[in-house]
Amino acid sequence: xxxxxxxxxxxxxxxxxxxxxxxxxxxxxxxxxxxxxxxxxxxxxxxxxxxxxxxxxxxxxxxxxxxxxxxxxxxxxxxxxxxxxxxxxxxxxxxxxxxxxxxxxxxxxxxxxxxxxxxxxxxxxxxxxxxxxxxxxxxxxxxxxxxxx
Numbered sequence: 001x002x003x004x005x006x007x008x009x010x011x012x013x014x015x016x017x018x019x020x021x022x023x024x025x026x027x028x029x030x031x032x033x034x035x036x037x038x039x040x041x042x043x044x045x046x047x048x049x050x051x052x053x054x055x056x057x058x059x060x061x062x063x064x065x066x067x068x069x070x071x072x073x074x075x076x077x078x079x080x081x082x083x084x085x086x087x088x089x090x091x092x093x094x095x096x097x098x099x100x101x102x103x104x105x106x107x108x109x110x111x112x113x114x115x116x117x118x119x120x121x122x123x124x125x126x127x128x129x130x131x132x133x134x135x136x137x138x139x140x141x142x143x144x145x146x147x148x149x
Contacts, residue, residue, distance in 0.1 A: 073111070
């Protein structure tokens with residue numbers, strides 16, 4: 001009986017540690033352009049007091065042949081004409097289970113449009129796959145971000 005209790009305790013502890021790791025998307029991420037494969041920006045993800053996650057642009061990555069905008073183009077309030085650097089581009093992303101996240105909102109500062117957001121973190125915690133979509137996730141685009149810290 002004692003052996004079963006020890007085994008059960010070990011198993012519960014193991015599951016708890018995996019669960020804690022799966023939730024950890026906070027940190028700095030390299031946003032990769034889904035069309036060109038080149039780095040676009042550094043995004044800092046923080047956990048909010050309500051348990052959801054938000055991300056803001058902390059650095060725009062220079063790219064050949066591209067001059068980045070300095071302000072949010074055609075963005076709705078409260079983003080109207082806000083500087084791109086420091087702009088919160090996603091918010092309200094919630095941990096659902098395991099490595100999955102959903103119910104977020106993401107702003108595209110190049111078009112001013114806001115989309116639904118869901119994602120998942122890779123088992124090793126090095127890649128964050130995010131999908132912005134309109135209505136249903138089948139109507140959207142996917143980006144893979146790479147952990148930078």
